[in-house]
Amino acid sequence: MLRRVLYIDLDKKESFVEDRGDLFEEWLGGTGVATQLLLEECPQGTDPLSPEAPIIFGIGPLTALFPAMTKTVATFKSPLNGELGESYAGGRLAMSMRFAGHEAIVIRGAADRPCYISIRDGEVKIKDARSIWGIPATVVGYILRDVEKGVGRRSIIRIGPGGEQLVKYAGVVVDTYRHFGRLGLGAVFGSKNLKAMVVSGTEDVEVPDPKRYREIYNQLYRTVVKTDAMEKYHDIGTPININVLNQLKGLPTRNFQDSSFEAAEKISGEVLADNYLFRRVSCAHCPIGCIHIGMLKTSFSRHHEYEIRKISYDFELIYALGSNLGVTSPEGILELIEACERQGIDAISTGVVLAWATEALERGLITTEDTLGLALKWDDVEGYLKAIDEIVKKKNEFYSALAEGVEVASEKYGGREFAMALGGNEVPGYHTGPASIVGLTVGVRHSHLDNAGYGIDQKAAKKSLSPEEMVDAIIQEDDARGVYNSLIGCLFARGVYSTENIIEALGSVGIERSVEDLEILGRKIFEEKYRFKVREGFDLKKARIPARFYETVSTVGMVDPETVETMMKIYRERRGWA
Incomplete structure (x- = not known):
């Protein structure tokens, strides 16, 4: 069985495939293999935003074969903290890589002009992206889906202006509602002049022991859909944790100054589900539907004319752009989430950076001269929306510092004691x-x-x-x-994939462990x-x-x-x- 790794060189505009069965035999797949490829491809001390810094994508041996085996891993050198960058995304990318026949993709070098990569089975093309450079991440997908083939087995991943401008916590949008969000992969894309990657494939996937495969597949599928193991993820989704953590005094509020939020109920998963939930969607080969899409209706005319925007939300986004900024309305949170989506920047890092800036302004460490007149205040949605745009544009020295992350900003302006990062990465929503x-x-x-x-x-x-x-x-x-x-x-x-179930699932595809x-x-x-x-x-x-x-x-x-x-x-x- 071939274990194919696709290598793409943006400098030379060429690609080739190698059988790396040695890596997969020892490291299984996914993050195990992707880590080894990163160690091989990234020279020590490499600038994360230089052509020498690689991007690695990897899938696992159970991808597209079992329910909820839906993720793709990306490894890279992080521009945010200067060491290991590792991020995961769902959507259709893992399935598309499987059907294209590539268990890992290595991207080297940098293009001399904006480009995107088109992969269809064994055919790889590096195409001109100058016409879509500068376009929001939320729009690029609509453009490329009309240009590229492969509907149904296709994934489109792309960056927004944040990645192009090398905001160090820029992410990569995957199939509209999923992301490689953390640690700055979008900036690495931008440094390579790489706007997007489209992957599609037509290959079939065979299993060596169909009877054994069907037995363990059916067992796992029943556990996923007919027990309560994953029920909460379909119903309210991860936002159910807003009320739970608030009651436990574990919900970070106003830059961790408090651990409970007086408006938690207003922005809870229950309220969002009752009043804003539009639909649920799933990653490819997952029956759960944990991706919750909210509907935001805004008026643009006094003649009862409205714009309807569909925005995915989850616990981490509600924490980062909600309780941590003192935002008390679901509409305000959805507006801020969409702003991050449009710019293609990580919502967790953005929320933590803005929370630090708000407190720093309160304490007099920065002034409205630094913020270009914005009097950042808790629950000031309009001010935060403007600040997000200024960060991406790097309008001045202060916003350029914010684009580097909260560690750099606090080193320059003070307030290290309330700059909420660990290991150089802005922290998620738990105290x-x-x-x-x-x-x-x-x-x-x-x-x-x-x-x-x-x-x-x-x-x-x-x-x-x-x-x-x-x-x-x-x-x-x-x-x-x-x-x-x-x-x-x-x-x-x-919780579904116990050690015993993992061993049986691997055995059914010919991997005995x-x-x-x-x-x-x-x-x-x-x-x-x-x-x-x-x-x-x-x-x-x-x-x-x-x-x-x-x-x-x-x-x-x-x-x-x-x-x-x-x-x-x-x-x-x-x-x-x-």
Whole structure:
């Protein structure tokens, strides 16, 4: 069985395919293989926005074969924090890569003018994109779908003006409602003059043991659709966590100055579902429909004429552009989400950057001269909309600093103690306790999706856990997700794919692995990612933790800095890094 990697060189305008069965045999697929390709392709010390910095896309051995195995991983050197960039997206991209016959794609070099890549089975073309350069990410998809073939088995990914202008937390929009959001892949696209990539394919996928495959497929499908394992993701979706975390005092509010929001009910998932939900959509080969699309109706004439906009929303976006900015209306949050979508920038980072700027203005660290007259205030939707445009345009020195991320902005203007980033990545929507803080700090992406430390805190709120127990849980989840993200499945379905089910699913497609094999692989993948991080300058012992985490009550009460320091020490010892 060929395990094909497609290499595309934008400098030379050429491509070729290699069988890399060696990589897939050892590293399975997905993030395991993509990490190795990044280590191969990215020279040490490379500028993330230089032609020498590669982009890697990878899918897993179960992609397009099992329900909820829907994700594509991208690895790159992050322009936001200067080390490992790793991001995931759903939509149709994974399916399209599978049907095009490519389990990984490596993009090298940079084009001399705006371009986009068209991949259809084995045919690869680098096409002129000058006519769509500067066009919002939300519009580019509509243009390319009329130009490119492959309806039904096609994925269109693209950047907006934020990526073109090298905003360091710019993302890549995938099939309208999904994203490679975190750590700045959109800026890497922009640095290569790469506006978009279209992938489609017509190949079939064969399995070596159809009977065994059907049995495990049917078992997994029934678990997904006929049990409550994923029900909440279809109904209210992740925004159900707004009210839950608010009640637990874990919902970051006004730049983490509070952990509960007086207007949480107004912007809750329940209110959005009752009053704004337009439809639900699914990633390719997922029956759940967890992508919630809100409808925003706005008047543009006194003669009862309206514009209807369809905007996807989830918990993280409502936190970042809602409670964290003190925004009290669903309409305001949807407006801000759409602004980020249009510009193609990460909503989490944008919300954290704007929250820091609002507090910095309150404290006199910056002035309205810096903000070009904008008196940024909590719940000031119009002001925030204007600030988003100014950030992308890099209108002056201040907005250029904001485009670099909250770490750079706070180094320049002050306010480091309330610049909410860990590992150089703006933090997600949890202030639950020490496990969340440590988990975000030690995670390979500095993301809640690395090890779900917030969930460990919630368990600790019900039953006391020692620092050792919390660290062990973080490590176990870190390693387990290395395997799961090599398959690559949606993390919402991780409860469905137990170790036993993973082994059986892999066996049905001709890959035999034991429990011990997977445990060893998970540790190895984690270590390889850290090898890249350390090689590029990351030092866990020097990790900065904003003082604000220790000033605001969390789900488990006030967090003691000594507890976090103790857990970090235990973590390094457990990993053998002490």
